[in-house]
Amino acid sequence: xxxxxxLIPPETTAMxxxxxxRGAPKLVDRNTIGxxxxxxxxxxxxxxxxxxxxxxxxxxxxxxxxxxIYNVPxxxxxxxxxxxxxxxxVRGGDDCEFIAPIQEGDTLTAETTLTEARHRKGSTxxxxxxxxxxxxxxxxxxxxxxxxPTGVWR
Amino acid sequence: MHYFEDCAVGKEFTLxxxxxxxxxxxxxxxxxxxxxxxxxYDRTEALRQDLSDVIIAGPMKxxxxxxxxxxWAGGQTAIRKAKTRYQGMDVPGTVFTFHATVTAAEPxxxxxxVSLDIRVVNQKGETTTVGEATLVxxxxx
Numbered sequence: 001x002x003x004x005x006x007l008i009p010p011e012t013t014a015m016x017x018x019x020x021x022r023g024a025p026k027l028v029d030r031n032t033i034g035x036x037x038x039x040x041x042x043x044x045x046x047x048x049x050x051x052x053x054x055x056x057x058x059x060x061x062x063x064x065x066x067x068x069i070y071n072v073p074x075x076x077x078x079x080x081x082x083x084x085x086x087x088x089x090v091r092g093g094d095d096c097e098f099i100a101p102i103q104e105g106d107t108l109t110a111e112t113t114l115t116e117a118r119h120r121k122g123s124t125x126x127x128x129x130x131x132x133x134x135x136x137x138x139x140x141x142x143x144x145x146x147x148x149p150t151g152v153w154r
Numbered sequence: 155m156h157y158f159e160d161c162a163v164g165k166e167f168t169l170x171x172x173x174x175x176x177x178x179x180x181x182x183x184x185x186x187x188x189x190x191x192x193x194x195y196d197r198t199e200a201l202r203q204d205l206s207d208v209i210i211a212g213p214m215k216x217x218x219x220x221x222x223x224x225x226w227a228g229g230q231t232a233i234r235k236a237k238t239r240y241q242g243m244d245v246p247g248t249v250f251t252f253h254a255t256v257t258a259a260e261p262x263x264x265x266x267x268v269s270l271d272i273r274v275v276n277q278k279g280e281t282t283t284v285g286e287a288t289l290v291x292x293x294x295x
Contacts, residue, residue, distance in 0.1 A: 032186065035182060035186050036186055036217070038179075038182060039179050039182035039183040039186055039214070039217075040172065040179070040183070040214060040217045040218045040221055041172050041173065041175075041179060041218070042218075042221045044221060044224060044225065046224075046229075046230070056229055056231075057231065062230065064217060064220065064221065064230075065217075065220040065224065065230050065233060065236075066213065066216055066217050066220055069187070069213050069216075069217075070186055070187045070188075070213075071186065071187050071188040076188070076189075078188075078189075088193075088203055089191060090193070090209075090212070090240070090243075091211065091212030091213065091240055092212075092239065092240060093212070093237065093238050093239040093240060093285075094212065094213060094216045094236075094237060094238050095236075095237035095238075096216075096235065096236050096237065097234065097235050098230075098233055098234055098235070098236075101230075101231060149213075150239075
């Protein structure tokens, strides 16, 4: 499709490749881990029982694998003020690499890059697809998870 | 708990079930995740956006999948990669069944790498999410 037909404003195209920088550190705490587990209906003892988590090699109650997606500053597309002509957004997909365990007492820091914004015509009309990459680090600066979410705007 | 030897290419597994998903769970997810897109908790707004009801957030389905995969694998450190594509919407009351098919199995010295294709099916038989996962499973020895 020629660029002149794209629905993506030049100021948004110019943001592709930019990132949020490291956000504010966020402590992983037992209470929030428990809320996450309750929200998804998990009975896994790793998320509530310290002895079970320690037996599995964690230093405290384990965080669920995708816990970092759960509201770490600078860790979502909402940290970008994207100017798009379409406003109805749904999640298209998630794509995660789990690199190191995360548990209570860790402090996570996130950094998100806008990796792609493209326009395409779907069967129901115009769509804009956005892709981000978020890298999560622990308090020792170790990369613990990479997440690449896709958003679909219609 | 499953071992590498259980995972012959082509073998199918049911990883587990989650749900029925209640609006209370969805509200807890929205509050905890900070995702206040109203389509996840405001039925009036969801209907205005031509949806049939509030819809379950994709990352919430992803978290349930990972939870089932953790149970199946016998721990979460086995799970190295997972991806999902949300191809259909799910509403309150949904019971998810998580299915996996082994697509690759490569033995190593003490562990083996296993690739899975994932299907998430609701109680109406609709596959609303598909995905893939890569695990490192222990050898039975």
